[in-house]
Amino acid sequence: DQQVKQNSPSLSVQEGRISILNCDYTNSMFDYFLWYKKYPAEGPTFLISISSIKDKNEDGRFTVFLNKSAKHLSLHIVPSQPGDSAVYFCAAIGIQGAQKLVFGQGTRLTINP
Amino acid sequence: DAMVIQNPRYQVTQFGKPVTLSCSQTLNHNVMYWYQQKSSQAPKLLFHYYDKDFNNEADTPDNFQSRRPNTSFCFLDIRSPGLGDAAMYLCATSRDRGLTGAQYFGPGTRLTVL
Numbered sequence: 001d002q003q004v005k006q007n008s009p010s011l012s013v014q015e016g017r018i019s020i021l022n023c024d025y026t027n028s029m030f031d032y033f034l035w036y037k038k039y040p041a042e043g044p045t046f047l048i049s050i051s052s053i054k055d056k057n058e059d060g061r062f063t064v065f066l067n068k069s070a071k072h073l074s075l076h077i078v079p080s081q082p083g084d085s086a087v088y089f090c091a092a093i094g095i096q097g098a099q100k101l102v103f104g105q106g107t108r109l110t111i112n113p
Numbered sequence: 114d115a116m117v118i119q120n121p122r123y124q125v126t127q128f129g130k131p132v133t134l135s136c137s138q139t140l141n142h143n144v145m146y147w148y149q150q151k152s153s154q155a156p157k158l159l160f161h162y163y164d165k166d167f168n169n170e171a172d173t174p175d176n177f178q179s180r181r182p183n184t185s186f187c188f189l190d191i192r193s194p195g196l197g198d199a200a201m202y203l204c205a206t207s208r209d210r211g212l213t214g215a216q217y218f219g220p221g222t223r224l225t226v227l
Contacts, residue, residue, distance in 0.1 A: 043218030
């Protein structure tokens with residue numbers, strides 16, 4: 001039962017263009033959403049987050065959009081840079097006691113020069 | 114630099130031979146987590162410690178145990194590794210439990226079972 005889904009295993013984008021990574025979730029109890037970035041041979045690194053009371057959060061080149069009615073969130077990276085090439089994980093937390101992150105399967109983003 | 118350290122980075126064990134993976138943190142965070150990540154899958158939470166309070170996930174096999182002797186260290190013990198336990202094991206920490214804190218991950222230990 002995959003509660004957080006990233007349906008695109010990979011995405012290829014030209015340098016300088018916008019990268020859009022998508023994530024869908026099924027559990028309406030999720031209240032907080034995070035994006036993590038993972039380079040090979042490293043652990044995931046926290047990138048940006050959004051609370052369910054918001055529909056947008058921006059941090060530099062990174063913007064996360066949340067559509068609660070559609071149970072969908074997306075990460076926009078603009079402009080995309082070669083160093084953005086990594087695997088991106090969407091994660092969600094619900095009101096379930098501990099800070100239990102539920103991860104999606106990840107999307108491998110490749111930025112082409 | 115404050116960080117989450119995992120040792121070893123690569124571990125090879127034999128089928129059925131107990132193995133221990135180590136995690137340490139210099140962040141002085143209250144919560145430590147262990148995740149299992151198999152190839153092309155999402156990281157899956159095995160258990161976590163809130164201070165000394167151990168919290169096991171309902172679907173974590175009994176084969177997996179954990180110890181947290183102090184704030185800085187947490188160990189993952191696999192009592193009788195099977196071929197299906199080959200995976201990346203990620204340790205993470207957070208300052209506290211709650212909805213808004215991010216988790217900080219170590220680099221992971223890749224376990225191979227022969």
